[in-house]
Amino acid sequence: MLKEQGWWCLMKPIKQTLYFQVLLLSKLFLKIFALIKAIVFDSNLMFLNSIRFIQTYGTHIIVGMAIGGQDLICVRQNYSSTIPTAELRGYLEDLGDVMFSDGKSPSLLQRKTRYAKQKVPEVFNRNLQSNAVQLASIAETSSKDGLTIISSKRGGNVFLHSHSSWLQTVPAKPEGILFKFVPITSLLTGIPGSGYLSHAINLYLRYKPVPEDLRYFLEFQVPRQWAPMFCELPLRHQKKKAACPSLQFAFLGPKMHVSTTQVSSDLKPVVGLRLYLEGKKCNRLALHVQHLSSLPNIMAFTSGRPCQWRGSDEYKSSDQFLEPVRWKRYSNVCTSVVRHDPNWLQEASSGVFIVTGAQLLSKGKWPKTVLHLRLLYTHIPNCTIRKTEWAAAPETSRKASFLTNLSTTFTFTHRMVTEQQKQAPTVLNSGVYPDGPPAPIRSKKLLKYLDTSEVVRGPHDAPGHWLVTAAKLVNEGGKIGLQVKFALLDYP
Structure with a gap:
């Protein structure tokens, strides 16, 4: 036996x-x-x-x-x-x-x-x-x-x-x-x-991976890194504090500052996004991108087109996608999808626009400010899109409510939780803090309004060579989150 x-x-x-x-x-x-x-x-x-x-x-x-x-x-x-x-x-x-x-x-x-x-x-x-x-x-x-x-x-x-x-x-x-x-x-x-x-x-x-995607799969299996890196973030008080916009979601609620720094991957494909709280007090909202550490050989940026930014604030119908996080008279989130401009393809004979950078913007007058998302697009010639899929963080994809909790028995919930704990994925990261530096306890006040889960795709997501082509901010359960559109490309 x-x-x-x-x-x-x-x-x-x-x-x-x-x-x-x-x-x-x-x-x-x-x-x-x-x-x-x-x-x-x-x-x-x-x-x-x-x-x-x-x-x-x-x-x-x-x-x-x-x-x-x-x-x-x-x-x-x-x-x-x-x-x-x-x-x-x-x-x-x-x-x-x-x-x-x-x-x-x-x-x-x-x-x-x-x-x-x-x-x-x-x-x-x-x-x-x-x-x-x-x-x-x-x-x-x-x-x-x-x-x-x-x-x-x-x-x-x-x-x-x-x-x-x-x-x-x-x-x-x-x-x-x-x-x-x-x-x-x-x-x-x-x-x-x-x-x-x-x-x-x-x-x-x-x-x-399937034999047809073996080459693409191997080309994408290079080290991945986040931008900006943790060593690039300031951890001490700065003598001159730059003007930083802020968000407030309720009366007498905590303020969340917004980092409007443009984050770029240096023309390397972006494979994931996340929201993060930076600063010594962990009160500054920032957007991080995960990208490949080196450019795959199957990609060639030979079109000569400069990279172009595209934001949710540029859409004429952006006012229709404003959603309050808590109170209507306070900060809102623009949930419009950010994708490349279709007119860009008229200037290029063929190819695909992929994301190589990201940025957060805050517009409007206090207290009713609006949080917008911007993406940096780079043109890859002679490529076509095979398949696209939207993905969200596991916590945001499952809506927890009082009625759904009552409809599930304690025994079934206990068994499912036990099985999930037993089948936890293997962590290959050998870093001291694989999920980032430890955050102070006071940052939990702002985590009530923010979902910092990573929305990424890697080799475990078959066929293993997904790229980010679009994204949007979402408001689910009173938390600001991300939804990312991934694409599979066919290369020449």
Whole structure:
């Protein structure tokens, strides 16, 4: 019996009909090693060489295999399941005894003496009843118990009802049931450029992009950084304080200053946005952009067009998109979508405008000031948009209300929260403060009006080469947030 990532597996050993053959690949191993060693990696064609290598040689080499038959029963236990592990293991062993003995062993329903005080999960009973109709693979799921049972056969006649009858058909129709692999990166020692190739193979195995997007995916897997960087932010009192507009959302409410500094990525593609509270007192609202640290080779800014700003304050209908955060007579937010001007495409024969900078603006007279968003656009020639999607921060995408909270039971909420905690994504950032420097407690007064969650897309968002092409400010639940439009491009 094996356990891996919530799966319990029980396999019946088939000694009399299992053929195990170890492939002696010494000569083939040396031949592949000689071919790989003969490859010369050019630093200028690193991406193309990596793609060709993966498509030609793959990522692993088969060094052994087992041929025969396999009768397998797997049970998956979700994090919401309350059945003890030892008890579940006993159920699985008894189920295997019944199915592998063709019903000669007493079933779970007949063992009332052993399970007098225990209720057998319903999914086990259904699996025994479905055994009368044999398929190549059967799956039974119980949302109540949080269990999933999968029974499958490989090799032989998988549609036979009896396990012993199926066992006799394995020699006539065997299948490969076990393979042993060696990573191909183990053969790259001492080859120039093997470090980047190993990194590309690891990324390919981790995120599994489709072959059509493999080149674009690898080009975008460069370090990402936020602008401005934390080391560029002033952390002490300045002798001369520049005039800074402010926002106020209610009478006698705290003031939130607005940083109108233009943030640029130096012509590098922007892949995310966030709102942030800067300053020693964390009372100055700023807009940060996340961008690639280097320009992908598939992009070429050869159009010669200068970068152009576009803001929500430039639209004639911007007054129709003003929303108060709390009180109408105080500061509002312009929720109009900021996108490139369609007239810009008339001047350019073809291409796409992407975001390479951002800025916040505050217009109007106090106390009814208006917060606007501006974006800096850069033209990329000879590209077309394949697909676009809008995205928001996880907290802003879910509207929490009193009625929705009442409609959900405590048990269901507890199980969902527990499962989310167990399935938290892996954090690869090794920084001391991966989420930014610690903020003082007094900044929580302004966090009631602001959602500082990051709206970004990275390699985990298939196919892994999204860009920002538009954005807008939103007001959800009395908090200022962001919604970002991401796009996939087709390059020449």
